Amino acid sequence: MFGTKPNPEGITKPAIDDLLSKVDSKYTLAVFGALRARQINSYRQEMKSGDGNITEVGPLVPSAPEDKPLSLALEEIAEDKLNLTYGE
Numbered sequence: 001m002f003g004t005k006p007n008p009e010g011i012t013k014p015a016i017d018d019l020l021s022k023v024d025s026k027y028t029l030a031v032f033g034a035l036r037a038r039q040i041n042s043y044r045q046e047m048k049s050g051d052g053n054i055t056e057v058g059p060l061v062p063s064a065p066e067d068k069p070l071s072l073a074l075e076e077i078a079e080d081k082l083n084l085t086y087g088e
Contacts, residue, residue, distance in 0.1 A: 014078035022077050023084060029077070032084055036073035044069070 023029045043056035059072045060081040076082050 014074055018078050019074060022080070028084070032082075033070060033073045033077065036076060036082060037069035040069040040072055 019029055020026060023032060039056045040059055043054070043058045046054050046056060047058075059067075059076070061072060061075045061079060063072050
C-alpha cells in the first residue's frame with residue numbers, strides 16, 4: 001500500500017484519545033503540552049550552556065537528544081507524570 005504505515009507514529013504516539021482523557025479539552029492539551037515543551041527546551045539549553053545553572057526540570061520519561069520537546073511533553077501527560085493545575 002502506498003503512503004501508509006501499519007503502525008504510524010508522530011501525533012498518534014501517544015494516541016490522541018488517550019491524551020484527551022487526561023485533560024478537559026483539546027485546547028487545554030495544546031496549552032499544557034506547549035508549556036511543558038518550553039520547559040524541556042529551556043532545560044536542554046541550560047544543559048548545553050554548561051554553566052551549572054539549571055532552573056528547569058528535564059524530561060520525566062526516557063528520552064534521546066533527538067526527541068522533540070513536544071513529543072516528550074505529550075508522553076509525560078499520557079503516562080501521568082505531570083499534574084495539571086490551573087493558575088488564578
